[in-house]
Amino acid sequence: MSSKTWLILHKRTVDRFYPKFGKRLFDLVFGVPGLFVLFPFILAIGIIVKLADGGQVFFRHQRMGKDFRKFYLYKFRTMAPESEKKGLQITSGEDKRITPVGRFLRKYKLDELPQLFNVIKGDLSLVGPRPEVEKYVNLFLEDYREILLVRPGITDFAAIEYRNEEKVLAKYSNVEEGYIKEVLPHKIKLYQIYLEQMSLTTDLKIIFQTLWSIVK
Template sequence: MSSKKLRKYYIVYKSFGKRVFDIVATAIGGLILLPIIIIISIWIKLSSKGPLFYVQTRVGKDFQPFKLYKFRSMIVNADKVGPSVTSGDDPRITKVGKIIRRTKIDELPQLLNVLKGDMSLVGPRPEVQKFVDIKKEDYKKVLSVKPGITDNAAIEYRDEEKIMNQYEDKETAYIDIVLPEKIKLYNQYIDNISFLNDFKLILKTLHVI
């Protein structure tokens, strides 16, 4: 296939096909995962006080903020009593939280974000405003597309909390060491967006989880 045809395919998929794929795949996946979602919801509510969901403002496409949903895996107001970066030994994480974070089940409510149009199934993971501001120039390209639930950086850093355990100053380590590597992987994804690559990344994510 010529580079001109590839470019045309890229534009069509990025602007239209990707959204169709997101809606169809999310609807099917949501129905399949519904029993797990119900069980986890009951487990969270019975095991600790607080809301079912953790809602946090993240930065989306074109630097637009949106509310990201997760199953609550930490104590209430955890973001007010500790650092923005979480490690595996963080005492704010609940017992249920340790399990759902390790298996990435805490990310399932982001299927709602996909249906709303805030996110895509596959794309760079959304960051908080604080870190986007620090790497603003880099994020001009990263946020030219919708953030996603998974991508190659999410797979590569699926054990990020364990990685962060080795650093005393976790926020500085995240900004100076981890985030630059993630941004490189985000850019690699953006440069190679296609239906086939998105489908492969979803399958790879399911496999590693």
């Protein structure tokens, strides 16, 4: 990518008032109180995960962040202990590695709650393109040169549309191939739409849509 192209992308994506100055403030104003309010639930879920099979409470996985900086994304562990080392980095609805407790947590997106710590640390935004693993980022490198001009987020248009991503992936005989050839390219288009529409209003809209999609 030429320096001229990069400057055009930068101006279009992040060189605006809200992305440049307001978005981090938005994350802290809503993220810090949100963490305090939800901390009792986070603690309770952690105890349940531990008691269920004695394994680790949290699962951490390296993802690509803003400006291609790597960071560890935190979730509640939803698969059997050590099983994440024995299979694909993506899961489908039929994945036998997922525990009964984990299936419940995934259904209501409760496994994502520890990512509030990532928000406070500055790894994530509340709203933004979902963070991806390096392997898949490298397959769509030109697209991610723009996408990773901003912090990834906990939720966005793609997270809402693929609310039941595991069920979508379950229809493919080769889950990873389906993800690479169909699901991820569509997600990338939704990420790009978000970058074009990124604003305080858009972020509030996405948060409310996310909450509604979980409780409805």
